[in-house]
Structure formats: C-alpha cells, structure tokens
Amino acid sequence: MNLSREIFLQQEDISAQCIDEIVAIERDCHYNPWTKASFLSALQAHDILKKFILDDEAVGYFVAKLALDQCELLNLTVKKTMQSKGIGRIILNQLKEICLARNISHIFLEVRRSNVNAIKLYGSFGFNETGIRKNYYRTKSGKEDAVLMGLSL
C-alpha cells in the first residue's frame, strides 16, 4: 500500500538525545550502518539531520551536507517495516523543499550498485547517473561500485 497521498509525516531535527532510536533503525537497514559516533559527528559538522514521525515513532530520516549551492545526501533510510509505502519519496520531497528554500541548485549522492530499490527511487525522482566509483563499498564477498547520481533543482 502506498501511503504518500494519505499520510502526513511530522518532521523534527535529530538531536543527540534521540540518536539511539535512529541508530536502531540504521542497524536494521544497512549492511554497513552508520554508528552513533557517525551521527554525532554529522551533528557537530552542522549537517542537516531530520527524522520523520508517524504515530509518535520515527519511520525514516535523512542526513545531508550543504555547502554553497550544493547538497550531498549522506544518508536516507526508511524503517524496514515501513518501506515501499511511499515514505522514501515523501522524505526526498521534504529534502528538495529545504534545498529550494536555501537556494541549493544541485543535490548529489552515492549509492551501492546493488541497491536497485534506492536507484529506482532516485531515478524516478529525477536524479541522473553521473558516474561510477569503482569498488567503493565493502560487501560480504569483496567490493562493489558506487553509482553517483545528481539532481539539478
């Protein structure tokens, strides 16, 4: 079921106090998850960290770094039990709104080549493939490429 036309997700900044909840989702969703220290370091770097809440529970989040007119999407995650319901697209839309309000002209990201669901989401959102970083990510059996993608606003 796609919820995107039916639900309103509350949006809040991720603070040091709520990072444990985010780290639990992160561990459940990624092969090589960010640690608590990674999130704290993003907070210290003044990156944008937003969580999205449904019924008092975080269902997804993003971390993005802004520099001049560029935004790098560092992390986008939807809680496993809430995936494929349109939430990833809602979060990307919110990121886009934030970027437009700050006169950002370009969003870019890296994604594992094997992460076909994420690549499909970014592609359908308007991101184009801009390059490949060979053997960038660790896998169980070795390495895999990163696909570089970009969206002009």
Ligand SMILES: CC(C)(COP(=O)(O)OP(=O)(O)OC[C@H]1O[C@@H](n2cnc3c(N)ncnc32)[C@H](O)[C@@H]1OP(=O)(O)O)[C@@H](O)C(=O)NCCC(=O)NCCS
């Ligand atoms: C990738 C991720 C953020 C997508 O969020 P989501 O809420 O599941 O995605 P949505 O429901 O908004 O789907 C949007 C589009 O993504 C694609 N997609 C998402 N899940 C899919 C699935 N299971 N199978 C096929 N396509 C899928 C589709 O194109 C979909 O559009 P459609 O519904 O019109 O077909 C989420 O699956 C996730 O957190 N995965 C683990 C962490 C991760 O890989 N993050 C991205 C790292 S770069």
